[in-house]
Each structure stands twice: as C-alpha cells, then as structure tokens.
Amino acid sequence: MKLTFIGTGYVGLVSGVCFSEIGNDVTCLDKDLGKIERLNRGEVPIYEPGLQELIAKNRELGRLRFSGELTPAVERAEAIFLCVGTPPLPNGEANLAFIEQAAQEIALAMNGYKIIATKSTVPVGTNDRIRDIVSKLTPHPFDVVSIPEFLREGSAIADTLHPDRIIIGTDSPEAAEKIAELHRPLTDRIMVTDVRSAEMIKYASNAFLATKISFINEIANICEKVGADVTDVAKGMGHDRRIGPSFLQAGIGYGGSCFPKDTNALIQIAGNVDYEFKLLKSVVEVNQGQRFNVMTKLRHSLGELGGKRIGVWGLAFKPDTDDVRESPALDIIGALLAEGAEVQAYDPVATANFKAIFDQADEVEWRDDPIEAARDCDALCLLTDWAEFKSLSLTEVQAAMRQNILIDGRNVYTSEQVDEADLRYYSVGRPHVGSLSQFEADPIAFYGR
Structure with a gap:
C-alpha cells in the first residue's frame, strides 16, 4: 500500500519506518527541511534503539523516502496519516493548529479518493472537524479514520510491530477494511468502532x-x-x-x-x-508532588542544601530515549539550584536536549560519565533508571563521593548491593538501608556545629 506520514516526530517517523519494514511504499513528510535533509543523510533526529538500522535498510530497498514536498506525497498515497504535534495550550487543551493546517493542505493536494487517518492524539470531535475542513476544499471523495497510537518511547519499534491492539474509528466499512488489512501483518487484535470512541480510547x-x-x-x-x-x-x-x-x-x-x-x-x-x-x-x-520527595529526602539527610554538591544521574524522563519533556529532572535540578546547591549531572544520551530547554543550564556542571557525576558529591540522586546505572559498582561510586548518600528515585538497587558499598540509601516506599547521617541522628547538634 502507498502511504504518506505527515510529521516525522516519534509517532510519524517510527510508524512510517515500521510500515515500510512490512513491505509498504512509504513517504515520510515534514515541513522542517533541515530534518528531511538529515534523514536523507542517514541521520536520525531522535534516539530510539534500532531505528537507524531500519531506516537504512528500507531506504536501500526503495520502500522508504523522506520529503518536504506535500503535493506529490499526497497524490501518490492511498492513505495519508496525520502525525503532527498537538502541544498543550496554556489552559491544558490540545493545540490543533497543526492538524487543521495539514487537513487544509491535504485537501488542496488531493487528486482522487484518499483515506485520511489521524494518529495524532486529538480531542473527541477533532476528526469531525477534519472532515469538515477537507470537504469544503476538495471535490474528491475521502474517508476519515481515527487510529490512535500507543507507542512507548524506548520501545516504539516493538510496540509498532507487535501491538497489543489496533483501534480503527470510522463510519466507512470500506475504509475500515482497508486499514484493517494494512495492520493484519502486525496483529489480529483489531477493533473497529466509531470515530469519537476511538478518540476517547x-x-x-x-x-x-x-x-x-x-x-x-x-x-x-x-x-x-x-x-x-x-x-x-x-x-x-x-x-x-x-x-x-x-x-x-x-x-x-x-x-x-x-x-x-x-x-x-x-x-x-x-x-x-x-x-x-x-x-x-x-x-x-x-x-x-512525587518528584519533590527527592528534595525532602535530601533535606532530611543533609539539612540545609546551600553549598552542598549534589550529583544527578539521569535527565531523560525514562531510559532508552533522549526525550526530556516534562522530565522530573527539570523540576528537581531547578529546586536544587534555588536552594543554593551545586549540581553536576550526567545522562547517557539526553544532555544536549536538556541543556536546550533548561533555563539554568549554565549553572550546572555537566559530566561525561556517571562516576565523574558522583565525584566529591555530598549526595547522589538517581532520576532515570538507565541500564548503565544498574550495572555500576556502588563501591566505586561511594569511593568517589564526599559523603555516602544515595537517593534512588527509581528503586534500582537491592539492599545487598547497597550494604556492600556502605551507602546511606533512600529509595521510594522501601525500608531505609544504611546508617543514619549526623543530621538524622541529632539535627540540633548538627545545626549547632
């Protein structure tokens, strides 16, 4: 099937690449010509394990192309997938400006019957708006289908190729069958419903x-x-x-x-x-509020944080991605700096993205490996459960630190690992491990020093 995916973010790029992997003829379209040029050079703009290899393979086979030209991409497609962003407005509503613009441009470029499939997460009723926009701008027949995505960053390829279920929302039996046939190589767990129910799912x-x-x-x-x-x-x-x-x-x-x-x-x-x-x-x-429990544990173990050196492991919101949007590290590092702490941080892949959006990036000391991020620290905070952190020797980590306080925000380590390293260890919802700090043992004496 000839497919066009509009938008090359996580959803559009991974979906397009995976559908080319199962034999479809795919064009991935984006207005950001710089991103298209990078993709055509073999550079992947997001970190997703296995994605670069699949792109190279399917471009070589001629099943995958990247373009910034909308009209030919729409004309050649049997189905067009909307994968553009729907960022939040200040009131929490989804911003549908990119969806509406894409619908207008698709309508003006159509040269015959098309299936317009929405994979972007959109409020209930949005696909009805898409239908209204397109119908006013084109004489050609079309059907609108809602196909919500359920990808997890870091495992997006596996989630696409081996989905739990496929939801198809449409009032057209013909479009439902064509989209179901497209997905049958992936799973037989296909549910067809009305458009608004699919949006709500x-x-x-x-x-x-x-x-x-x-x-x-x-x-x-x-x-x-x-x-x-x-x-x-x-x-x-x-x-x-x-x-x-x-x-x-x-x-x-x-x-x-x-x-x-x-x-x-x-x-x-x-x-x-x-x-x-x-x-x-x-x-x-x-x-x-949960992310700020890290700050509570730091204050409880160290007292005042002004002048204390705090190491941070992990900036991405989860492992196996370089995405830092809404990452707890943004709030936690901001709070540490606000209380006068010195911060040194490390992440395997997300540091550049974090620096790009964190207003106080020049106040943080950036490290190239986890041991250096722990060196001479009064406390260390693990905020993202990267496999790299799980495999480290805590004895080596403790030896690099000034004090031996480890705040494990992801419950990565066992009590046996912690005991071997003689760390004062604080996790989430588990019994305290290790000896009490001077502050915990006698806070009045601690402040009176």
Whole structure:
C-alpha cells in the first residue's frame, strides 16, 4: 500500500519506518527541511534503539523516502496519516493548529479518493472537524479514520510491530477494511468502532495508566511511614489478574510528551462538557508532588542544601530515549539550584536536549560519565533508571563521593548491593538501608556545629 506520514516526530517517523519494514511504499513528510535533509543523510533526529538500522535498510530497498514536498506525497498515497504535534495550550487543551493546517493542505493536494487517518492524539470531535475542513476544499471523495497510537518511547519499534491492539474509528466499512488489512501483518487484535470512541480510547488509556502510577506512588509514601516495602506490595497486587503488574513501579512520577499532556487535556475535555474529573485531577497533583520527595529526602539527610554538591544521574524522563519533556529532572535540578546547591549531572544520551530547554543550564556542571557525576558529591540522586546505572559498582561510586548518600528515585538497587558499598540509601516506599547521617541522628547538634 502507498502511504504518506505527515510529521516525522516519534509517532510519524517510527510508524512510517515500521510500515515500510512490512513491505509498504512509504513517504515520510515534514515541513522542517533541515530534518528531511538529515534523514536523507542517514541521520536520525531522535534516539530510539534500532531505528537507524531500519531506516537504512528500507531506504536501500526503495520502500522508504523522506520529503518536504506535500503535493506529490499526497497524490501518490492511498492513505495519508496525520502525525503532527498537538502541544498543550496554556489552559491544558490540545493545540490543533497543526492538524487543521495539514487537513487544509491535504485537501488542496488531493487528486482522487484518499483515506485520511489521524494518529495524532486529538480531542473527541477533532476528526469531525477534519472532515469538515477537507470537504469544503476538495471535490474528491475521502474517508476519515481515527487510529490512535500507543507507542512507548524506548520501545516504539516493538510496540509498532507487535501491538497489543489496533483501534480503527470510522463510519466507512470500506475504509475500515482497508486499514484493517494494512495492520493484519502486525496483529489480529483489531477493533473497529466509531470515530469519537476511538478518540476517547487513547485519552482513557493514558489516563488510566497515569492513575496506576500515581496510585502506587501514594502507596509507596504510606509504606515509608508504616515500614512496608512497596516492591513486595506491588508484586502481590500484580499477581491479581484484574490488576496486573504493569505500571506499578513506584518512583518519582511520570513525565514525557504523552501522560502529562493527555491527562491535562482529558481534564479539559471533561470541563468543556461541564464534568469535573476529580480523580484525574488528583492523579496529576500526586504526580507533580512525587518528584519533590527527592528534595525532602535530601533535606532530611543533609539539612540545609546551600553549598552542598549534589550529583544527578539521569535527565531523560525514562531510559532508552533522549526525550526530556516534562522530565522530573527539570523540576528537581531547578529546586536544587534555588536552594543554593551545586549540581553536576550526567545522562547517557539526553544532555544536549536538556541543556536546550533548561533555563539554568549554565549553572550546572555537566559530566561525561556517571562516576565523574558522583565525584566529591555530598549526595547522589538517581532520576532515570538507565541500564548503565544498574550495572555500576556502588563501591566505586561511594569511593568517589564526599559523603555516602544515595537517593534512588527509581528503586534500582537491592539492599545487598547497597550494604556492600556502605551507602546511606533512600529509595521510594522501601525500608531505609544504611546508617543514619549526623543530621538524622541529632539535627540540633548538627545545626549547632
């Protein structure tokens, strides 16, 4: 099938490449000609394991091309996938300017029947707006289909090639069958529904997963107070098939481009129809506060943070991506600097992206490896659970530090690993490991020194 994907961000680029991998003729289109030039040189603008190899392979086979010219890309396509950004407006609503502009340009370039498929996350009713825009600008027949994406950064290729399910929202049986046939090499778990239900499925799915994360983080906070271990609690919960183990990993909360944006957008969608989504508002509130538990543990173990040297491991919002959007590290490093701490930080791939959006980047000392980020620190904070951090010798880490305080925001290490290194170790929702600091043992004497 001849396909065009408009937008070469995570969704458009990964989807386009994967559909070329299963034998389709794919054009990936973007207005950013600099990005197109980079892709045509074999440079991948995002970090996604395995993506560069698939691009090289399918370009060589002639099944994949990158272009900045919309009209020929639309004319040659049987189906056109909208994968443009829908960034949040100040009130939390999704900004549909890019979607509407793309719909107008598609309509003006059409030369016959097309399927216009929306993969961008859009509020309920958006595909109806797309239909209205296109119908006013073209005499050609077309169908509109909603195909929400469920990719996870860091495993986006596997999620595309081996999806849990495919949701197809349309009122056209013919378009539904064509899109279903396109996806059958990937899975037989294909659900066809109306357009508005498909749009809502995306928001409801992300909101529910975000709710699981905030729920287990609340349980973790209680576990710390009552002496329980949230790791065992989550494992015990996850054995219940009604609950399942996924998204029950306690930590410092979710970030990235999807969960924060989609939860806020769904709250706004509910508000637009005079419904207050109280549960989801609490989910967002819990998530925002959870990241600052790192600061609480630092103050508890060190006292005042002014003049203290704090190492930070991890800037991306999750491992195996260079995406720092809504990363907890943004808030945590900002709070550390605000309290007068000296910060030195390391991330395997996300440092450049972090520097580009963090206003106080020149106040941070950037390190090229994790041991150097820990060197001479009073405390070390692990904020992203990269595999590189899991494999390090904590004895070597402790030897590089000035004091031996490790705040593990992702529950990476076992008590055995920590005990071997003689660290004062603080995780999320698990019993304290290691000896008390001077401040914890006698805070009055500590301040009186």
